[in-house]
Amino acid sequence: AQTVARGADGVVTVGGIDVIRLAEEFGTPAYILDEADFRARARAWRTAFGSDADVFYAGKAFLSRAVVRWLNEEGLNLDVCSGGELATALSAGMPAERIAFHGNNKSAQEIERAVSAGVGRIVLDSFPEIVRVAHIAQSLGKRQRVQIRVTVGVEAHTHEFIATAHEDQKFGIPLADGQAAEAVRRALQLDGLELIGIHSHIGSQIFDMSGFEVAAHRVVGLLKDIRDEHGIELPEIDLGGGLGIAYTSDDDPREPHEIAKALTEIVGRECEAARLRTPRISVEPGRAVVGPTAFTLYEVGTVKKLEGLRTYVSVDGGMSDNIRTALYDAEYSVALVSRSSDAAPMLARVVGKHCESGDIVVRDAFLPADLAPGDLIAVPATGAYCRSMASNYNHVLRPPVVAVRDGAARAIVRRETEEDLLLLDVG
Numbered sequence: 001a002q003t004v005a006r007g008a009d010g011v012v013t014v015g016g017i018d019v020i021r022l023a024e025e026f027g028t029p030a031y032i033l034d035e036a037d038f039r040a041r042a043r044a045w046r047t048a049f050g051s052d053a054d055v056f057y058a059g060k061a062f063l064s065r066a067v068v069r070w071l072n073e074e075g076l077n078l079d080v081c082s083g084g085e086l087a088t089a090l091s092a093g094m095p096a097e098r099i100a101f102h103g104n105n106k107s108a109q110e111i112e113r114a115v116s117a118g119v120g121r122i123v124l125d126s127f128p129e130i131v132r133v134a135h136i137a138q139s140l141g142k143r144q145r146v147q148i149r150v151t152v153g154v155e156a157h158t159h160e161f162i163a164t165a166h167e168d169q170k171f172g173i174p175l176a177d178g179q180a181a182e183a184v185r186r187a188l189q190l191d192g193l194e195l196i197g198i199h200s201h202i203g204s205q206i207f208d209m210s211g212f213e214v215a216a217h218r219v220v221g222l223l224k225d226i227r228d229e230h231g232i233e234l235p236e237i238d239l240g241g242g243l244g245i246a247y248t249s250d251d252d253p254r255e256p257h258e259i260a261k262a263l264t265e266i267v268g269r270e271c272e273a274a275r276l277r278t279p280r281i282s283v284e285p286g287r288a289v290v291g292p293t294a295f296t297l298y299e300v301g302t303v304k305k306l307e308g309l310r311t312y313v314s315v316d317g318g319m320s321d322n323i324r325t326a327l328y329d330a331e332y333s334v335a336l337v338s339r340s341s342d343a344a345p346m347l348a349r350v351v352g353k354h355c356e357s358g359d360i361v362v363r364d365a366f367l368p369a370d371l372a373p374g375d376l377i378a379v380p381a382t383g384a385y386c387r388s389m390a391s392n393y394n395h396v397l398r399p400p401v402v403a404v405r406d407g408a409a410r411a412i413v414r415r416e417t418e419e420d421l422l423l424l425d426v427g
């Protein structure tokens, strides 16, 4: 987060509030989110692409009603991928026409709700779904704006993708063997659908621009084929999300304006060569907007020194508030934030309180050797895919998300309570 600073006493502040006060008021663990940073990043995406493009924030990274309001105020649109995300977006006042609805297995009820609400686009992910959405729209007396999601066949082993562009997977319709062209043919025949464009999402936590460029190139190729076959020029392309962020100092992320420049240049160039009108571009960043804006604040509990091995530092959360280390071998850093220390660094592993040895938050980190129970430590860059993937494993209560801004803090998602847990248990 941008407004993080360390005072002379070693105590870290964010948005003008120190972490000791935050821990007292909201408890630990807690996700502390810097609202000014979130808004600045959202704005940077919007201005990078200018008025010729649309930015859809990917709600799966982290969604709450406050986030929806911020996005609305900063002029971003929203990508949702479930009925729950759609309900959150609508209940916080996101205009339906600025919502894109995704998913490889949308239920009939979800499609019905999205069409009735008037979402700006539904991204079609399979042949059966083309027919399903068309029928539902028609039965509601509507013509639904849709995009078709294609897999462009980028070779996963040549780039470090959390790959979704190769063909052997559950998302999208392959460009290969004319499958996407066939999907376009079918969509164009159905009265319930207005085909507005082609969608591609190549993966997540990507640093190498070349994958986006290949995708843009291939999507424009399909637009050209469509023009040649049907005599129409689709007005939009969506190139998905996926821009990587820095989790540790080894990562060197690209900025929104760099990706905007690369994408608009390649799309412009290729369209000119194909004598196509340049389509309106949209993108769907999630992680790159919210990821860096939050850190998780934990209190240190048991410190176990295993002679000759390492020190295990247990915190009051774990894999239930951050599954990414266990699931993806993700790397994080960690720092002591409630005081300064002159003690020598010790090799530590930050672990949670769950009944599972894979419950690791930070695999390898150096923390001061005098670390003690009651110290507060922070794990940065947990704004994306941590609260949104949180669980109740071991009936551990999910932490709050606390937004700080200009010296004020408020929970935008409150801490779960034991009562919440018991309310669901109706047996």
Ligand code: LLP
Residues within 6 Å of the ligand: 058, 060, 061, 079, 102, 201, 203, 204, 205, 240, 241, 242, 243, 284, 285, 286, 287, 288, 324, 328, 384, 385
């Ligand atoms: N658009 C589509 C169609 C997507 O499937 C995704 C992410 C995004 C946009 C946003 O991607 P981003 O800009 O956040 O990389 N749970 C994983 C990440 C899964 C991403 C799924 N789709 C993680 O924690 O790394």
